[in-house]
Amino acid sequence: MVAADTRTRLVLTAMRLFWEKGYGSTSVADVLQAAKVNSGSLYHFFPGKQDLLLVAEVNGELVGQAGLHPAGVAIRRRHAMYLGISVASTAQRQGIGTALMTALCDYADNWLACLRIELTVYTDNEIAQRLYRNFGFEVEGTLRAYALRDGVYVDAYSMARLHPNPPTVTRSDA
């Protein structure tokens, strides 16, 4: 429970500082100091400030979360992020998943220099696939026997979305 408390404190502190000071003006040191956590604990839970976690609240109750995480550490994969999302069963089908996806895609498209968002989804999870398709994700392949689920190996789709309108450099001499 102590570990979970530390992780939660880090997330909530980072969110508060991002809100108050802005993402770009909040350093890892600021988060550590405000959360009263040492750097070893931070890097135990998070590889760095590149991970983004959004939460959805209804009347102060946490009902959904969505995250973007670097897809790999290699420099040549810096343009790719991995996406995960879940909404509490009691709060589904009310547009919360759509709201979280809208915020994540806006952040990825306009602030992250992210060209490609990747995810995996079980092939029988048609509801999530529908949500992803609404945001331009396409199936790129099938991962066979991807995970063991309740005693059965199940397949997953690899889906991805490329930036619909990648930013370009405007040259003054062009």
Ligand SMILES: CC(C)(COP(=O)(O)OP(=O)(O)OC[C@H]1O[C@@H](n2cnc3c(N)ncnc32)[C@H](O)[C@@H]1OP(=O)(O)O)[C@@H](O)C(=O)NCCC(=O)NCCS
């Ligand atoms: C997938 C998930 C995040 C969607 O969240 P949500 O808040 O219900 O999503 P929304 O209310 O914004 O609806 C998104 C789309 O899914 C559809 N949908 C949502 N629940 C549905 C249901 N029970 N049956 C049919 N369609 C459904 C909506 O109609 C909507 O599609 P549309 O805009 O084309 O009509 C949510 O169902 C969930 O957390 N599922 C369990 C965890 C999970 O599967 N995560 C993804 C792992 S890859």
